[in-house]
Amino acid sequence: MNSWEQRERARDVLSREVGYIRKPHGGRLRVALAFPNTYFVGMSNLGLQTVYKLFNELDGVVCERVFLPAKQELQALLKSGARLVTVESQTPVSDFDVFAFSVSFEWDYTNILTMLRLAGLPLYAAERGPRHPLVVIGGAVTFVNPEPLAPFADVIAAGEGESLIPALARAMAAANNRDETLAALAAERGFYIPSFYEVRYGGEGILEAFVPKPGTGAPPVVKKAAVKTTEALDPPSTVIYTPDTEFGSRFLVEVVRGCANLCRFCWAGYNYLPVRPFPADRILSLAKAAKPHANRAGLVSIALCDHPEIERILQSLHDMGYSISPASLRLDDLTPEIVRLLKASGEKSLTIAPETGSDRLRRVINKTMTNDQILEKAELIFSSGFENLKLYFMIGLPTETDTDLDAIGDLSLQLRDVMLKYARGRGHVGRIVGSVNPLIPKPGTAYQWLPLEDPASIDRKSRRLKGLLSGIDNVYFSVKSERHSYYQALLSLGDRRVAPAIVAAERNGGNWRAAVAEVGLNADAYLFRDRSSDAVLPWDIIDGGLKQGFFRSEWQKALKAETTLPPKRHESRTVLPLIES
Numbered sequence: 001m002n003s004w005e006q007r008e009r010a011r012d013v014l015s016r017e018v019g020y021i022r023k024p025h026g027g028r029l030r031v032a033l034a035f036p037n038t039y040f041v042g043m044s045n046l047g048l049q050t051v052y053k054l055f056n057e058l059d060g061v062v063c064e065r066v067f068l069p070a071k072q073e074l075q076a077l078l079k080s081g082a083r084l085v086t087v088e089s090q091t092p093v094s095d096f097d098v099f100a101f102s103v104s105f106e107w108d109y110t111n112i113l114t115m116l117r118l119a120g121l122p123l124y125a126a127e128r129g130p131r132h133p134l135v136v137i138g139g140a141v142t143f144v145n146p147e148p149l150a151p152f153a154d155v156i157a158a159g160e161g162e163s164l165i166p167a168l169a170r171a172m173a174a175a176n177n178r179d180e181t182l183a184a185l186a187a188e189r190g191f192y193i194p195s196f197y198e199v200r201y202g203g204e205g206i207l208e209a210f211v212p213k214p215g216t217g218a219p220p221v222v223k224k225a226a227v228k229t230t231e232a233l234d235p236p237s238t239v240i241y242t243p244d245t246e247f248g249s250r251f252l253v254e255v256v257r258g259c260a261n262l263c264r265f266c267w268a269g270y271n272y273l274p275v276r277p278f279p280a281d282r283i284l285s286l287a288k289a290a291k292p293h294a295n296r297a298g299l300v301s302i303a304l305c306d307h308p309e310i311e312r313i314l315q316s317l318h319d320m321g322y323s324i325s326p327a328s329l330r331l332d333d334l335t336p337e338i339v340r341l342l343k344a345s346g347e348k349s350l351t352i353a354p355e356t357g358s359d360r361l362r363r364v365i366n367k368t369m370t371n372d373q374i375l376e377k378a379e380l381i382f383s384s385g386f387e388n389l390k391l392y393f394m395i396g397l398p399t400e401t402d403t404d405l406d407a408i409g410d411l412s413l414q415l416r417d418v419m420l421k422y423a424r425g426r427g428h429v430g431r432i433v434g435s436v437n438p439l440i441p442k443p444g445t446a447y448q449w450l451p452l453e454d455p456a457s458i459d460r461k462s463r464r465l466k467g468l469l470s471g472i473d474n475v476y477f478s479v480k481s482e483r484h485s486y487y488q489a490l491l492s493l494g495d496r497r498v499a500p501a502i503v504a505a506e507r508n509g510g511n512w513r514a515a516v517a518e519v520g521l522n523a524d525a526y527l528f529r530d531r532s533s534d535a536v537l538p539w540d541i542i543d544g545g546l547k548q549g550f551f552r553s554e555w556q557k558a559l560k561a562e563t564t565l566p567p568k569r570h571e572s573r574t575v576l577p578l579i580e581s
């Protein structure tokens with residue numbers, strides 16, 4: 001694909017879009033906003049759409065999108081050597097002031113490198129200079145552990161876009177050169193400049209310290225940036241509609257940010273605290289404006305029903321003619337009214353997450369819901385006319401025994417009984433679909449020090465579960481193997497010494513086993529080692545807000561199957577004593 005064909009392709013894409021923004025470049029900060037996956041995937045990502053809007057709301061900034069070309073185009077582009085261009089003005093990315101990546105998934109790390117290559121930029125920050133765009137990496141992964149990406153980023157933006165984007169634009173407008181920009185950003189909340197730190201390792205290669213380099217002004221830890229309240233903010237929502245994406249006719253909107261349930265394995269729960277609802281009237285007026293372009297509303301929130309006006313929002317969306325897709329629903333939030341409204345909007349399936357089969361193990365992970373309560377909710381769901389139920393479970397949880405695994409089988413069969421009871425009257429039987437994942441301990445959670453469970457043990461547990469649930473009519477279970485998650489876990493739990501393996505995997509077409517071997521990385525040491533006596537963890541360079549002492553006490557309570565009750569909705573900010581401001 002040559003430059004002309006690439007531009008033609010971009011113009012063709014634009015011709016099918018509604019809502020894209022064109023601004024003259026002259027005198028403005030030029031930001032090429034990258035989603036490190038294809039247009040089809042990226043355009044259904046609310047994070048990308050939000051960052052695009054936030055940048056372009058600033059008068060002095062013009063922000064244009066750029067995506068990883070689809071497979072065939074990518075090969076053609078690499079072959080021709082034509083430079084990657086933005087969608088809006090088809091300008092080469094290398095002409096921009098900032099090349100900003102919005103990264104949601106670890107699997108996209110190699111795509112970041114491919115896009116840097118296509119743009120004609122050196123992969124490593126240390127090899128870039130004043131004539132190159134500033135490479136800024138942000139997005140959900142920076143909340144978790146940005147360290148494996150640190151050598152590629154000039155700047156890592158850790159936290160929420162509403163807070164970070166104006167600060168980035170301000171710093172760049174005030175600075176005269178790259179060095180001044182980096183120094184100014186290092187002084188701002190949420191900006192991590194990896195090159196400003198010396199990383200020290202102990203005798204066995206264990207991380208010992210991040211030491212700010214003298215004269216950089218870099219802080220000992222970088223505090224995550226977050227907005228204190230969303231009361232006056234527009235909710236993130238779809239701004240560009242295109243038929244060429246997975247959720248093309250869907251109006252995506254964030255209803256409430258955060259979840260206060262404090263599940264001990266859940267990085268999203270811990271990292272988006274406190275719970276902050278967006279204004280209901282604004283959600284509804286945006287939904288009304290979007291109606292000509294969308295017939296389905298995708299409500300993107302990890303704890304949807306924590307919005308104090310959720311019933312009014314659901315009812316009004318239904319009245320506007322939307323069918324409603326909730327991203328996920330907590331079991332304790334399923335009230336008769338909410339279930340009725342979801343059913344009325346045309347849903348046939350609901351997804352719930354019992355996580356495990358026994359009440360004891362649920363207390364270990366700090367889920368207070370009991371099996372009896374889950375079965376009561378199933379009665380409510382199926383009696384309201386839902387046909388199918390999707391279930392999320394995990395295996396490899398701390399203190400798990402075979403009895404707990406058997407309890408997953410028992411609970412699933414009891415749920416099937418409830419489904420059958422209501423299906424009889426309808427003459428049509430739905431499905432119970434279970435998805436089982438091995439626990440991957442995540443940074444920034446109460447389980448962050450844990451090693452992954454031995455793959456042989458996970459395999460045995462997986463076989464046991466399959467044995468319990470295979471061959472049962474209307475019950476379908478898939479169990480993900482730990483091997484599948486091994487390299488994803490490495491990217492999630494690693495430090496900056498993992499970066500050369502990302503480079504090798506990008507070059508060899510994604511063969512991670514070969515990449516890790518080529519660079520001589522001991523991946524097992526990152527995954528199967530107990531980190532509880534390590535002085536520093538790779539992700540400690542970002543202060544997500546919750547104190548280490550809190551996580552340690554949560555871990556001790558987990559071992560005793562003791563729960564920490566979530567603060568009530570109106571008291572959700574009472575969790576703030578745990579959070580440093």
Ligand code: SF4
Pocket residue numbers: 259260261262263266268269270302303330
């Ligand atoms: S209820 Fe769901 S989103 Fe909330 S903390 Fe638990 S797992 Fe995370």
